Amino acid sequence: MRFIVGTMTENDREGTAHPWRVLASKITFEDRWLKVRTDHCVMASGVEVTPYHVIESPDWASVVALTRDLRLVMVREYRHARGKIIDGIPGGVIDHADSGVPTGIAEAGARRELLEETGYGGGRFIPILTTYPDPGNQTNAATAFLALGVEVKSAQTLDDSEAVDVYLDDFPTVLMRISGGSLLIHATHVAALWCAAARILMGGEGMAETAPLRDRLLAAFAAASIP
Numbered sequence: 001m002r003f004i005v006g007t008m009t010e011n012d013r014e015g016t017a018h019p020w021r022v023l024a025s026k027i028t029f030e031d032r033w034l035k036v037r038t039d040h041c042v043m044a045s046g047v048e049v050t051p052y053h054v055i056e057s058p059d060w061a062s063v064v065a066l067t068r069d070l071r072l073v074m075v076r077e078y079r080h081a082r083g084k085i086i087d088g089i090p091g092g093v094i095d096h097a098d099s100g101v102p103t104g105i106a107e108a109g110a111r112r113e114l115l116e117e118t119g120y121g122g123g124r125f126i127p128i129l130t131t132y133p134d135p136g137n138q139t140n141a142a143t144a145f146l147a148l149g150v151e152v153k154s155a156q157t158l159d160d161s162e163a164v165d166v167y168l169d170d171f172p173t174v175l176m177r178i179s180g181g182s183l184l185i186h187a188t189h190v191a192a193l194w195c196a197a198a199r200i201l202m203g204g205e206g207m208a209e210t211a212p213l214r215d216r217l218l219a220a221f222a223a224a225s226i227p
Helices: 105-118 171-180 185-203 209-225
Strands: 021-030 036-041 046-054 060-067 074-079 084-088 091-093 123-130 142-152 165-169
Touching: 060 105, 060 185, 074 171, 084 171, 091 105, 105 123, 105 142, 123 185, 142 185, 142 209, 165 171, 171 185, 171 209, 185 209
Parallel strands: 060 142
Antiparallel strands: 021 036, 036 046, 060 074, 060 091, 074 084, 074 165, 123 142
């Protein structure tokens, strides 16, 4: 095993991690919900990896949405793959209809999903995180936003296959429940929530309105600290 000391960038090629070469690639399954690509790959060492199945997924967006009184907008819905009712933050797939807007496609998708799922809209959106839900098997990226000052704009606009409960919660309490393992929630939403908390704690320009929440986050962390 070789250890690399220091911070590596994408252009560093000192270690054993190198991109694979793709000798052949084809779409082996596609319908309106799922697209699977099957690749024939060769590692830098010469080892062939085939078949390698990749899910070609559209990008996602999610929103850590705070009302004017700094309450967190949460959703709860049944997730069939796990067979469980799961809590989370508003979000979903970015689609072609979200392109061509001044705010950018990710923010447009996040705003649309927030409004459709919860009826909340408006506010100021701050990008806080772009990550990859499953980079070994899925092609998509997930972008998260912290939205400040959202308010109810309309009723929910859901697909026939959706049933989404909306509720407001206390942000520090949600983080403590996640840390304690008592809140079932999507993994990318966990990342978004903690990045939003970090952004609030850092403060700075444009974050004055979150000062009361910053104090409550610090108090919650202090109360939960282990001696």
